[in-house]
Amino acid sequence: MSNIQQIPLVPGHAAILKKCQSAFCHAVKAKFNCMAILHNMEEAGSFGSNSGVLRAEKRYSTKLSNRVEISIWKDDLTRHQVYAVVNAANEKLNHTGGLAQALSDAGGPMIQKWSDDIIQRVQRVKTGDAVLTPAGNLPCKYIIHAVGPCLAPNPNKKDIDRATPFLYNAIFRILEIAVIHNISSVAIPALSSGLFHFPRDLCADIIIKAIKQFHDLNGFQGKNLEIHLVNNDEPTVQEMERATRAILGPPSISAVDLYSGALHLKTWSKSQVYNAMATSFASAAKETTANETPTVEFHSVSKEAEREAKVWAFNMLKQSDNMTIRNNHVIYLDQRDHENMLSLQAKFRVHIKKFLRSGNGGITITGSPSDVSCAAIEVESMLCKAQEDFTEAEENYILYSVVRWSCEDEPWIQTPEISAVLEKAYLAGSKEITFSNHKVRFKSMVLIDDNGGFSAVKRTCLLDPFEPLTNSFYARTPVSSKDYLDKEGRRTLEAFGFRIVKVEKLENNALKQLFDKNEQRMKDKPRRLYQRVSAQFCDLICRVGFQKEFAPPAGNTNVKTLRIIIRFLCSFLKAFLVKGAEGVSPSKEQEHEQYIYIIQARVLTGKSTDGFPHSILSPNKKQAPLNRYDCLSDRGHVIFSSQQALPECLIICDKLTAV
Template sequence: MQAMSNRAPIPLVPEQCAVLSNCRDAFCKAVEAKFGCTAIFHNLEESDSSGCNASNLSAPELRYFKQLSKGVKVSVWKDDLTRHKVDAVVNAANEGLNHGAGLALALCNAGGPMIQKWSDDITGKQGIVPTGKAVLTPAGNLPCKNIIHAVGPCLPSNPTKWDVERSAPILHKTIKSILDVVEFSKLSSVAIPAISSGLFNFPRDLCANIIVQIVQEYNDCNGFNGRVVEINLVNNDEPTVQEMERACKEFLGGPNITGSYSGAVTSRDQSFSSGNSFQFENVTLHITKGLIEEQMVDVIVNTISDNLDLSMGLVSKAIFEKAGKKIQEELYKNKKGFVASGDVFVTKGHSLNCVEVYHTVCTSRSGTRAKQILYEVVLNCLMKAVSAYKSISFPAIGTGNLGFRKQEVAEIMMQAVAEFANKNSRKKLEINFVVFPKDIEMMEAFENKLNGVKGRMKFHSAMPQSSAFATKESTRNETPTLEISSGSKEALREAQAWIMNMLGPRNGTITIMNNHVIYFGQKDHENLLSLQTLHGVHITVFFKNGNGGVIITGEPISVSCGAIEVESMLCQAQKDFALDEESDLLYSVVRWQCKDAPWPPKVNAALEKAYLARNKEIELHDYNIKVNLKNKFVVDCFGQTSSVARTCMFKDYSPFRLDSNSFYARTPVDGKGFLEMERKVKDCGLCTIRVEKIENAALQQIFELNRMRIKDKTVHLYQCVSAQFCDLICRVGFHKDFAPPAEQKDGSGIYFSSTLDRALKLWNRQNEEYIYIIQAQVLTGKSVIGSPDFILPPVMGSDPLKRFDSLTDKENTHVIFNGQQALPQYLILCGKPTSSAV
């Protein structure tokens, strides 16, 4: 994966702010899916207050936090569950997993139609989910990884005492099932609402009591096996939040001062205000008064001298006295040879309220080198902690024997956090700067630096599977800006052009050309109707002469909003289509099976891709099992194991020869191969920017099988495609909907041209700055003159089952109807002569 090194800032006017405020998530997903770019917003929300319609949701509010004895961290939040950032959110589901009302509908609307589809897949395989049970699905577009669908008891609208007493043990079972799923799936954080208390009529106060009691029992029984797990009790209505807070205080005791948080902190029970806290995506920084040795976090940082004597220095001595003598003994054992300034030694927490202590060695030397060592020590501790833990506390390092001024310490430590936040993109970490209660000067220094950092730092996060969430830069009195970043400057330019088309002034119409509109299902068309009503636009779906798309008309701002939402829907349809094609392709060349029964294509593909990526194991949530890919066995939820087999259907299927850890790869071409391509492109009046060799171990096998069937030589042909479909063709091969010509004069199939210049005419890309051409090996076999009426090649002779292999226009155009007759070889990126200097 290329580094996001190319950036382009785009200043936003109020009308553009209004568009992006209404469809921010859809915009980010579309930019990522179409161009592989990340969108980062700066000052957008602040500008919204002066004219742009931002979301009217209030900020997440933390009401209570408590770290329990076995490592479980319980918190109460007032927040919208559809935007709460945790590993999994819990849905209050019914037995049929029909998400048609209440919280279930809200999660589906926010997460997308796939949530209902995944739920239908579960009930289709195993029937209803019994009351008291919970199942796991992916979370779609929600800002979490998974949804736990928990079926709680359903009571009458006016329940009797007997109804409640009969249902209480079932709710008890439901909450335990949720926690069992969290443990089995090794989730680190979960958001649980007041299950059964809404539409299912269970009394709110008793519901809160049961949830908190089960969490407490699960912790006391070490249900998470010592893992640090955050359990967030999240509701958006004030009465329920108050009941959860009451139950926690009643059963768990008063709140802690510090702990791990999954969102913005505005707690009334904290010893610091929101002004002393700042969150940048997955990193949260708190400035708080307290004693470092009393911190209840995963890691405490200590400062020591080079002789490793813990009795020297106020901070070190306080930690030593609290932890006990064994921490000194362990520290001495860890010493190996010469101790240098900047070294970090790790010990257990012993009697401290932490898992580990990072002992940092800093010298008393002054000057630039000493400041650099302090900076590196803080940064190294953060990088070490985030790999295994969720929270870390630092004292004010360097103000004692080291002799740094307090303003210097605050600035250096803040700079280290800023650097770490920019590097850390995926894992959560809570950072606490703990100031001795009487050190007012140090507290003021940190607060002043924090306020400055809020106005300067730029933080962003990159998504896996997929897509990135937009973030904001918390600055004031600056122009709202959209920043696009990409590893490719060409992709960056194309993304900019698309954005200007989406956000720029127009006559009230946008036409989106994309044949994946034919894969829209009923839910998608219902969403289009909803978009019409929501934005007050008119949406028309069309498909004519092999080209499909969507036309949106209305007021300019509304049209922009609707068009961006439609683009996001089309990208999702393309993603789903690609997954289906990829699953069928891999199922043709390799089979994963257990107990002599092969897994279905999508599961088979997931296993094969994880195996090629050299992952040790993979979880199959629909089956509630884990597959050990290295040793090839499966473990179910009861701990029972079975052997797993991987069988290659072709002896020559060998994806491990590729360097991509996948079944396909794209590698740059230079030297003679590049010069040859450059000459061909130059003859067409274009310049060659980049040439990549395409290798696909799965497609190769299927292509060779068709070569034996057709018994003919391959020919080198060309196809022009848009940037959005390049990687898709590399993954799953050619398809008629990826690159339809303007007119399908020779039949409804997959078009190729025998020369580059004819390809440029067949696919007219004159208005595009960059042109993408794929050279392929194609099995044309026996050809016949084409016609617009052909949806299949015509029959040869009297045998209705024997058809021609391809169609032609007798000149340079060839049309095939089976994508397996073509194998992509090279991707050539061309530009106008002036584009080469971009």
């Protein structure tokens, strides 16, 4: 984790975040893989939430390894900022009481609908098992509905002993789901201790022991995971802290310092924008005492991502009567999203307009400055969800193109969605996975249905044998720029005054197999080219390669900017890759970014012909409908398939030294 800093908020900024804190935290997580935590904020009815007071309080933190951290929190789980929250569910997923109802109410009616859909397929979720659904309006991506054991009031020792293994199983399933779905942070309550009458102290002991046992069995498979044990009542929080101290030892030093009351702000002397933000934030401390000052805290494993998140936050809070959000994923907003935008217009008294022009999509918001900021943050969160849904669907398609899972007795398994779920779990090294009313055991390669029946499952690699990269099919690995970048690339960057800050090797086994297949078909020698991207798309490109949605058109030529050797000029059904010595200015979003992000890629251009800017497909060869050119050659090389470009590395540069 990077150094943790609580940044004071000026009153105007705090007032905005009171109204849209959930959307703010979700957008920061989705765009920069950075967690934002708000402190000393009186909740003022953010969209889709109840009113009340939110004071996230971290009591304890320690690490089981460099990648797995456990912390104890006193907080409202419906507002807690993580990637997934755990719901204390019953076997019928009927969310009508306690925590389940609170999460369902805050998340919206779709939570119950998605749960009902699961029950229609499986009849019930067994005690000790868990299932995954989207999180609706909650400030997270997923809900893990875990069914812990239910006891009678004042249970005896025999009943408790009989129920204990089920609680262990429930915690194991929660952690297994987190690992399979690459969930980076999960919030777990004291499962079964409330309405289900499991003794609070024993519940705390079992949860901690189960997490430790899962770790000792290498269940986390080397993946990063933050486990937040979150409860909103003081007795349960104290029991959780007691159990962690007794079983795992004293907290780490960073956790002790985290909420000591000291307010620190790290400034960046080279950045005028960031200095302006620092001055603005710091002035708030003079108006209230340290204990009362609203603050925002950012967590990230990458200092570059943390810095981008802070600057983005400042730009969203700077208050203007007109704001434009450019994101081509606007075309994937569904009917519910449009209904939400209508609600936002009425709630904040703003005008929201979607636009699609010249291959560039986005949303403009006009109104009073503070209301525009609130609505813009909500819209950013909405677009981030559409962006992730698109990426996950594309990820499933790519995996389905190179490896497929099948079962003769259960043909419904052979779909892109189910096949991808099984493949991700298999690559993660999981022993088994449970979904719907079926369980797949990978060692024996069998599927077990709810009645105990066995069926053989088969994993078929359609191209070459498919092996995992760090328990997944893709990986980002920091490397030395001198060892990885060629001299020509380094000289080009240095010539334009850019200092290389970091280089990450990008690997994607599935995309590489498709790229290699295209190389064989086209008999083409790949070209090494470069593409500038926005910070929020770096990880997505590693996952699914170049997509037209990730690269909006560049602006006007500017000789003072880096001469990008590749450029994507996107309409909604095509993507241009331009090779040449053109200077291109950054997009509006990239102008606010603190670093320049460049993807080095291998590109197949194949046989080319002249085209025109708004071509949807490459022209036919001799009017043959199924025989087309591989790319267009006007203004460089224009390709129409993301499988003709393979990302090799991400180059992060400091643009502040540029001339």
